[in-house]
Structure formats: C-alpha cells, structure tokens
Amino acid sequence: MPFHALVDGASPGVQVPLHLTRIPINLISTSSDLANALVKGKVVRKGPLVSVAPNDFILKAVIQEEDSQPHISTQIPAINIVVFGELARDFSQCVSPGDVVMASGFTVSKSPTASKDKLHHFNLLLSEKDANIYCFCQNPSIYPRSAVARKDSCTVSAQIVNRTKAPRYTYTPLGDLKAGSVVNVYGVVVFFKQPFKSHGTDFCSSLKITDKSNHSIGCTIFCEKLEEHPKIFQNGDIVRMHRVKVQLFNNTITLVNTFGFSVVTFDGKPSGSVEPRTSSRTVHFDEEDRRRVEELQTWISSQNILLPLTNSVSLSAVQPKAYFDLTCQLLAKAPVDSTCSLLRVWDGTRCPNTFLKVDVDPNDVEGPTTFSREKESFIANVLVYDNHSEFAKQLKPGAFLRIYNLRAIPVTSKECSVTGSQSEEVEHIVFHLHGGTSYGRGIRVLPENSPDVQMLKRAIAFLTEDVGNCASELNDSELLEVWSTPPESLDDEAVECSTSKKCSSTAEGSCRLQLQRVTLSELKQSPPGQAYHVRAQLRSYEPSKLHQALKLFCSKCSSIQEIPDDERVASIFSEACKNSEDCSLPPWALSGSIKLPLPPSGAPQRTLRVHLSTQLKAEGKANELLFITGTTLEETCRLATGYKNIVPVTSSKSGLVLMDLSAPFLFRGPRRFYGCKQCSEATVRELPSRGDKLLDEKIIAEALGVQLLQFVLLMKLQLQDATDTLDVFLWKHAEVFLGVSAEDVAISQRAQNCVHETLESLCPTEGTLGLRPWLDLTLMSYRGEGEEGQMQTYYQICSSPSQDPDLQSQDA
Numbered sequence: 146m147p148f149h150a151l152v153d154g155a156s157p158g159v160q161v162p163l164h165l166t167r168i169p170i171n172l173i174s175t176s177s178d179l180a181n182a183l184v185k186g187k188v189v190r191k192g193p194l195v196s197v198a199p200n201d202f203i204l205k206a207v208i209q210e211e212d213s214q215p216h217i218s219t220q221i222p223a224i225n226i227v228v229f230g231e232l233a234r235d236f237s238q239c240v241s242p243g244d245v246v247m248a249s250g251f252t253v254s255k256s257p258t259a260s261k262d263k264l265h266h267f268n269l270l271l272s273e274k275d276a277n278i279y280c281f282c283q284n285p286s287i288y289p290r291s292a293v294a295r296k297d298s299c300t301v302s303a304q305i306v307n308r309t310k311a312p313r314y315t316y317t318p319l320g321d322l323k324a325g326s327v328v329n330v331y332g333v334v335v336f337f338k339q340p341f342k343s344h345g346t347d348f349c350s351s352l353k354i355t356d357k358s359n360h361s362i363g364c365t366i367f368c369e370k371l372e373e374h375p376k377i378f379q380n381g382d383i384v385r386m387h388r389v390k391v392q393l394f395n396n397t398i399t400l401v402n403t404f405g406f407s408v409v410t411f412d413g414k415p416s417g418s419v420e421p422r423t424s425s426r427t428v429h430f431d432e433e434d435r436r437r438v439e440e441l442q443t444w445i446s447s448q449n450i451l452l453p454l455t456n457s458v459s460l461s462a463v464q465p466k467a468y469f470d471l472t473c474q475l476l477a478k479a480p481v482d483s484t485c486s487l488l489r490v491w492d493g494t495r496c497p498n499t500f501l502k503v504d505v506d507p508n509d510v511e512g513p514t515t516f517s518r519e520k521e522s523f524i525a526n527v528l529v530y531d532n533h534s535e536f537a538k539q540l541k542p543g544a545f546l547r548i549y550n551l552r553a554i555p556v557t558s559k560e561c562s563v564t565g566s567q568s569e570e571v572e573h574i575v576f577h578l579h580g581g582t583s584y585g586r587g588i589r590v591l592p593e594n595s596p597d598v599q600m601l602k603r604a605i606a607f608l609t610e611d612v613g614n615c616a617s618e619l620n621d622s623e624l625l626e627v628w629s630t631p632p633e634s635l636d637d638e639a640v641e642c643s644t645s646k647k648c649s650s651t652a653e654g655s656c657r658l659q660l661q662r663v664t665l666s667e668l669k670q671s672p673p674g675q676a677y678h679v680r681a682q683l684r685s686y687e688p689s690k691l692h693q694a695l696k697l698f699c700s701k702c703s704s705i706q707e708i709p710d711d712e713r714v715a716s717i718f719s720e721a722c723k724n725s726e727d728c729s730l731p732p733w734a735l736s737g738s739i740k741l742p743l744p745p746s747g748a749p750q751r752t753l754r755v756h757l758s759t760q761l762k763a764e765g766k767a768n769e770l771l772f773i774t775g776t777t778l779e780e781t782c783r784l785a786t787g788y789k790n791i792v793p794v795t796s797s798k799s800g801l802v803l804m805d806l807s808a809p810f811l812f813r814g815p816r817r818f819y820g821c822k823q824c825s826e827a828t829v830r831e832l833p834s835r836g837d838k839l840l841d842e843k844i845i846a847e848a849l850g851v852q853l854l855q856f857v858l859l860m861k862l863q864l865q866d867a868t869d870t871l872d873v874f875l876w877k878h879a880e881v882f883l884g885v886s887a888e889d890v891a892i893s894q895r896a897q898n899c900v901h902e903t904l905e906s907l908c909p910t911e912g913t914l915g916l917r918p919w920l921d922l923t924l925m926s927y928r929g930e931g932e933e934g935q936m937q938t939y940y941q942i943c944s945s946p947s948q949d950p951d952l953q954s955q956d957a
Contacts, residue, residue: 147250148235149279161279164763165249170210170222173267175253175369180765184269185247186210189223194237197327197388198315203405204233207264208246224265225256229388229405230273240280250276250765255346255369270405274429275765314387314429316437320358324393327403331437332356333413333445334382339549339587340374341532343367350374351582354384357444364389364400366408374408376422378547378589378597379457379470381413383441385434411438412596413445419814420594432786435814446895457547460525461494465555465574468584471548472597474605475540476524477512479505484580486537488527490546491520493604500526501556501573512542527551529588531580536588545598550586552577594841596886603880666868673926673938681864681871682917683908688860691900694879695890697854699821705859708819708891709807715778717808721795722775731800733759733831734772741780751780756794756801758831769840772801772829778808785812790845794829801829803849810851811842815892818842820851827851856887858900862942864922873924873940882942 165183173184186208195203209223226248228236240246251269259266271278317328332354340348350366352375364386368374375384387407389400409430410422419438421428457470473490480486487503489512503526507514516524527548529537540546554577557570578586591598662678663671671677688694697706730736735757756772770790773781785791791812794801803810806825809817820827832840832848846853858879864871880886883903889896907918925943928936 147232147273147277148239149277161247162249167247170208170224170265173224173253173265173269175255175267177253179251179253181249182251183247183249184208184224184251185245186223188240188242188244188246191237191240191242194233198329201230201314201329202233202237203327203388204228204237205404206236206240211245224267224269225258225262226251226269226271227404228271228276228278232271232273232276232278236278236280245281247279248276268404272405316385318358319354319356319360319362322360322362322391322398322400324391324398326391327388328391329385329387330354330356330389330400331383331385331441332362333441334377334380334384335361336380336585337375337377338582338585339377339589340368340371341582341587348374352377352384356441362398362400366402366406368402368406376410376592378410378412378591378595381445383411383413383438383445385409385411385438411442413442414596422592430787435786459494460492460496460523463496463498463553463574465498465553468550468552471525471527471546471551471576472591472601473525473546473548474601475512475542475544475546476516477510477514477542478537478540479510480534481505481528484534485528485530486534488529488537488540488546488548490525490527490548491523491605492601493523495523496525496574498553498555498572498574500524501575502526503528503575525576527576527578529578532582533578533580533586533588540588540590545591545593545595545601547589547591547597548578548587549589550578550584552579592839594839596889599888600880600886603886664868665864665866665871668871668924668926668940669869669938671926673928676923676925676943679864679866679922679924680919681866681922682919683904684863684865684870686860686862686904686908691890691897691904694858694860694900695887696857696859697819698857699824699852699854701824701852702821704821704823705857706821706854711778714808717805718776718778718781718793721793721804722777724795724797729800730756731830734801735759735762735767739784741784753780753784760831760833766840770832770845774801781812785814789813790840790842792829792845792849803827803829803851806851810849811845813842816888817891818846819854820846821854824852825850856891858883858887858890864920871924871940873942875942877941878943 161183165181168177168179168182168184170184170186173179187210188206189209190207192205197203205225205227207223207225248269248271251271252275253267254270256264256266256268258264314329316331317326319330319332322328322330333356335353335355337352338350340350343349347367347369348371350364350368352364352366353361354364355361366374375386377384385408386400386402388403388405390403392399392401407428408423409428411419419435419442421430456468457472460471460473463469463471471490471492473492475488475490477489478486481503487505529548554575556573556575578588662680665679665681668677668679695708697708698704699706737755737757738752739755741751741753753776754774756774757767758770761767761770768788770792771784771788772792772794773784774794774796776784776793781791781793792810793804793808793812795804796802806820806822806827808819810820810827811818827850830848832845843853845851857876860875860879862873862875864873875882883900885896885899885903890900907920909917923943924940926938926940929939930936
C-alpha cells in the first residue's frame with residue numbers, strides 16, 4: 146500500500162525500509178541517485194485535490210526540512226511535491242499542514258515555478274505505482290483505517306493485486322477534446338519528429354495522432370530526459386498519453402504535456418504483439434488497455450490512408466534520388482569533419498548501385514576499419530550532418546538503427562579505365578541525412594526485442610553463413626520423423642558457385658547473380674553439394690493446413706518437435722496440481738496471493754498463490770516475473786494478460802520445480818515459450834541482477850537452466866518449369882520467403898492469413914498453371930538417407946522469391 150499513516154511516530158507492523166537513505170532537499174537534482182533515496186520534511190502548504198478523470202487525481206504541496214542546518218544548506222530547504230492518482234486522494238484526506246512526511250520512490254522534474262515561488266529548482270513527482278509516503282499523524286481520529294499500512298507480506302500482495310483492479314483511467318476520443326482540460330488519450334501516429342534539443346534545457350518531440358474519430362491532433366512534448374519521450378519507430382505506431390493538456394493555438398486544438406505526464410508506445414502492426422515501449426519500471430496496463438490497443442491495430446490495418454505513410458525500404462530496393470527510411474545495423478563510424486560523420490551500415494541485402502568511397506583517417510574509425518571484399522559489397526555509406534552528426538557520437542558499433550528521411554544521391558566520379566590509358570566516368574551513389582528535423586529526419590536506436598530488429602538479425606545471419614552450411618544444423622533422424630522424408634545434409638566444405646566465388650545463402654539475389662541458371666531437368670542430372678539458380682512456378686505445397694507447418698527447433702541438439710496442443714498442455718497442468726506437495730520456500734522467494742482477473746460469468750473469483758524474487762523486488766521489478774502454483778492452463782493464460790512474465794511451477798519435497806517441459810515454461814501475454822527436455826537442466830532459482838536490462842525469455846531461460854526452443858516453419862514445395870517438376874524443402878529461409886516470422890504465426894491469426902495470402906498468390910487454388918508467377922530461386926542440393934536406407938538427392942530453397950514479370954506471358 147503506497148500510503149502509510151503512522152500515529153505518534155509508529156503504527157503496528159509498519160516501519161520505514163532500512164535500505165532507504167535520507168537525502169537532504171538541497172542536494173536533490175536530476176543527476177542524483179534516487180533509487181533508494183528518502184526525503185523528509187514538514188508540510189508547510191497543501192493545495193486542493195484536483196480530479197483530472199474518474200479515480201485519477203493530482204495534488205500539489207510544499208514540504209520543508211525541519212532539521213536543516215543553515216551552514217550546510219545553501220538553497221532554500223523547501224520543495225514542491227506533486228502527487229498523482231489514488232495516492233493524491235489519500236494524501237488529501239490524511240495529511241494536514243504541520244504533519245511530517247517521508248517519501249521514497251519519487252522522480253524529479255524541473256520546476257516551472259521556481260522563479261516565482263523561490264523554492265527548489267526541481268519538483269518531486271510521486272505516482273501511486275512507484276512511490277511510498279509515510280505520514281507522522283498528529284490526530285489519529287481523522288485518518289481512514291484503510292490508509293494505515295499492513296505487514297510487509299500484505300504490502301507485497303497489495304502491490305500485485307493493484308495490477309488486476311478495474312481500470313482507473315478514462316480516455317477521451319480526439320474528436321471530443323475541450324480546450325483547457327487535462328485528459329488521457331490513445332492515438333495512432335501519422336507524423337513524428339525524433340526528440341531534438343530546444344532552446345532551453347529540454348528536448349522537444351513533435352507528433353500528430355489520429356483515432357477512429359478521424360481527427361488529426363498535433364502534440365508537443367517537452368521533457369528534460371530523452372527516455373521520457375515517446376519511443377516512436379514509425380508512422381502507424383500507437384501512443385497512450387496520460388495527463389496532457391488541451392490547448393487552443395491559432396484556432397487549432399493541440400496537446401502539450403503537463404504535471405505527471407507519461408507516455409507508452411505500442412507497435413501498430415496487427416501482429417498479435419502488444420508489448421509496451423516505456424522506460425518506466427512500472428506501467429499501468431490491463432486487459433482493457435490491451436483491448437484498446439488491439440482495436441486500434443485492427444483499425445489501422447483497415448485504413449488504406451495509413452499505408453503509404455511508412456517509407457521504410459531495404460538496401461536492395463533503394464532508387465537513386467529517393468527519400469526513404471532505413472532499418473540497419475551500424476558496423477563502424479568515423480568523423481569526416483566538424484559537421485559531418487560517416488556511418489557504415491548494412492541490412493543483409495545488397496544495394497544495386499555502387500557506393501561512393503568516403504576516405505577517413507583509419508585512426509578515427511570506431512569499429513572495424515576494413516571488411517572482406519564480399520561483405521564490403523553489402524555495406525552502405527551514410528553521411529549524417531549537423532545535429533545528426535552530434536547524435537552519431539553517442540552511437541556504438543553493433544547498434545540497430547532506424548534512419549529517417551535518408552536521401553540517395555547519385556554522383557559521378559572519374560576512374561582509370563582497365564587499360565589505364567584514360568579516365569572514364571563511373572556512376573556511384575551516397576546516402577545523405579541532412580541536418581535539421583524537417584520531414585521527420587533523425588536517427589533512432591531500436592531495442593533488441595523490436596520485431597524489426599529480430600527480422601533484421603535473421604537476414605544478417607543468413608547473409609553471413611555459407612550455402613554449404615545452410616542446413617548443417619538439421620538432425621537427419623528428427624526431420625525424417627517429422628516429415629517421413631530425409632533432411633538436407635551437406636559436407637562442411639563450402640559450396641562453390643559457377644563463378645568460383647562463395648555465395649551467401651540469402652543475400653537478396655547475390656547468389657543468383659553469380660550462379661548460372663539451369664532448368665529443373667538439368668538440376669536433377671547435376672551433382673549434389675552445390676547451389677543452383679532456377680526459374681520455376683509453384684505447383685503445390687505441403688502441409689495444406691498451415692498451422693501444421695509450425696514446429697519447435699532446438700539449436701543445441703538440432704531436434705525438431707511438434708507443438709503440443711492445448712489438450713495435452715492442460716493435462717500437464719492438471720497432473721502438476723494433483724501431485725503438488727508441501728515444501729519450504731527457498732530464501733530468495735517471497736510469497737503472496739493475487740486474485741485471478743476476469744473470472745467467467747457467475748464464477749467465484751479465485752485467489753492464486755504466487756512467489757516473487759527478493760532481488761527483483763529490491764530493484765522495483767517485483768511484478769515483472771511471477772512464479773505461480775496450483776493453476777490450470779486457462780487460468781495461467783488469463784493471468785498472463787496482465788503480467789509480463791509468468792512461470793508455472795509445482796512443489797515437491799525438494800522445493801519448487803518447473804513443470805514437465807512438454808508444456809510451456811514461460812507465458813507472456815499471448816506468447817508461450819518452450820524448452821528442450823533433452824538439453825535442459827531445469828531448476829527454479831533466483832534470477833541474477835541485470836540492472837536496467839530488459840527481462841526477456843532468453844535471460845529467464847538461462848537463469849532457469851532451460852534450453853529455449855525456437856519456432857520455425859517447415860514446408861515442402863513442388864516446383865515446375867517447362868522441363869520437369871521438383872520437390873524442395875523450405876525451412877531455414879521460410880521467414881524471409883513468406884515475409885513473416887514463425888513466432889508471429891504461432892500467436893496471430895493475421896500472420897497465418899499473411900502466409901496463406903502469400904502462398905495463394907504464388908499457387909492459387911483456382912486458375913491454370915500458366916497464370917502463376919515465375920519465381921527466381923536459389924536451390925541447394927544435398928545427399929540424404931531415404932526411408933529405406935538408400936541415399937538420395939534432396940533440395941532446399943535458400944533465397945527469397947523474386948518474381949520475373951518478363952516470363953509471365955511465356956508458355957509454361
């Protein structure tokens with residue numbers, strides 16, 4: 146419970162946590178370490194309680210140190226505190242001028258009234274989710290009983306239940322905004338500028354949002370810290386803003402941030418992922434918020450007017466003179482002069498144009514100074530100017546970036562001819578990011594868990610592997626068990642292209658440019674262990690039920706497993722409940738209980754037992770990982786909608802243990818994560834401290850000794866040209882081929898529909914074969930053992946499909 150009323154300096158079961166350290170008011174600043182800070186002072190002024198929405202309040206007060214030493218304090222030892230939510234209501238009801246209060250879990254912001262009230266240059270901000278207030282009461286009779294804190298175990302439980310209460314916030318449609326009001330809003334981004342330095346000390350963000358009311362509203366956000374600004378990656382993202390003020394400027398409604406402002410961003414793509422982007426340790430996000438986000442995602446997908454707003458392209462699709470956005474990885478960087486920097490980036494595809502060479506001092510390069518000839522052909526040179534050059538100084542090689550409003554500028558340079566007798570003009574290209582923020586120009590560092598980064602990593606991983614190693618991870622017996630057909634199997638020798646150059650597996654046509662094209666008939670007569678370029682049509686594919694193409698793959702033992710159905714998983718949960726025994730908890734675990742959210746109509750609300758990590762609780766991340774016992778599969782899924790990470794466990798005489806790894810070991814929203822039974826050494830233990838690093842499935846699996854399984858797509862396609870037909874496997878490059886990740890296919894009907902639409906466009910159920918598109922593909926051949934033990938030749942696709950319109954009218 147965030148508000149604690151102490152009568153005569155004490156109250157049964159209540160004590161200020163010993164790890165908190167008091168900080169003098171005059172030493173408070175944005176650079177202070179406030180993680181375990183405690184401030185104490187007498188309330189000398191208390192403002193009125195202001196209601197900004199149902200069950201949402203703001204209150205402003207002034208506290209002053211009673212025991213400040215004049216010879217120590219060089220500033221006025223008094224400061225404004227701004228309290229939000231139900232914590233503000235408790236403060237209004239329980240605290241009077243003259244009371245002494247202590248506060249922890251606060252944040253600091255610049256005070257806009259410091260020059261007028263002559264108080265501290267900063268304000269203390271206390272939210273109900275993060276802050277605690279301890280009040281030394283003078284008259285106990287006026288304080289409501291509910292405001293008195295309980296024991297520490299109850300406090301933990303109360304903090305957990307807080308996530309499952311009914312929504313406290315109401316949201317105003319953009320068409321109903323009234324000037325002068327403070328509101329909470331949801332909106333879809335249709336334009337944005339990355340944060341830039343204002344004339345003062347703040348950074349400024351500018352964006353426009355819309356919603357189903359079809360009103361477009363401009364927003365201006367001033368915050369001193371970059372991490373407090375919305376993390377917008379592209380138009381179509383969804384933002385949720387709390388406590389923004391509606392203003393009328395030039396007869397136009399605009400939104401500006403005010404006291405207690407907070408913002409959360411979501412991916413607008415209808416991929417089934419509803420992961421909040423925020424730098425805050427805690428965020429109010431419940432089932433009602435999830436419903437709002439999913440409704441907006443569906444609405445976005447139905448609005449064609451939003452589609453052209455995304456201008457992101459790969460290097461392989463860049464055209465000279467075009468403006469575009471680029472998602473890429475930074476390999477190296479160097480200053481060119483005082484106003485320009487060079488960024489060397491790639492995205493796993495090859496630009497069709499040759500880049501202009503930019504000479505820089507090798508001693509100034511951060512990152513590798515040289516690359517192999519093959520890798521160099523995939524690297525782009527980006528020159529960034531002025532404010533972007535300053536920002537580039539903070540970038541580290543290896544970071545994943547999105548660069549907005551790049552321009553591809555064609556240039557002509559003179560080079561010596563092959564004979565050396567005379568120079569000739571050669572066309573090159575160079576990318577420029579001009580200074581300023583017009584048209585949304587800027588650079589954004591993308592987080593590791595971004596879906597775009599995951600797709601980019603896969604494309605780069607494919608690029609850096611030899612075709613000869615394309616399928617070496619497959620285990621023959623496992624794939625044979627899944628498909629009843631042999632897997633691919635290559636020797637460790639690199640596959641040589643017809644030009645005697647090694648080719649990368651999926652470098653967007655790089656292999657096809659180096660390989661001689663053959664017909665399917667010629668391919669069948671060619672020796673195995675090589676890569677070939679073919680042009681063919683898709684005749685059929687298996688399985689016809691696309692969800693059956695989804696498998697689980699272990700990168701350690703190379704096994705491929707079927708995904709268990711819900712009936713099998715539910716039975717594992719049921720058995721775990723029956724076989725549960727009493728056990729003593731490990732010393733790192735805290736016990737609590739939570740009420741299950743959203744019970745079925747007429748059913749009683751169940752209370753579930755949970756266990757928390759003391760380490761995560763000390764870091765303010767108690768709700769980021771819950772171990773739960775005695776639940777069904779259906780209850781676990783409902784609970785996962787309100788918490789980031791749920792690990793179902795059972796109890797035995799030896800203590801807490803994970804359930805059978807045939808069931809998911811981790812739930813996060815709609816996502817389920819599985820572990821390999823053969824390679825895991827599972828044990829329930831406390832997660833090591835990770836600081837501010839995001840707690841993801843890889844960190845949790847590593848801590849629990851679980852070998853994480855990866856979702857993959859496995860299909861068998863039949864190709865045909867004028868000479869023959871050929872059965873080929875689609876596995877490692879299925880995500881690039883189909884344009885969707887296997888992880889999204891596992892949770893999203895929309896992603897499954899996308900796969901179906903792609904295959905339907907290549908192999909329509911109706912119509913003649915001659916009307917199907919011709920595809921440029923790179924195939925790899927290999928020897929494998931058949932069902933009866935005989936050796937046969939098999940084939941796998943190792944490129945994305947490229948349709949050739951010039952062949953559409955040819956006779957198949």
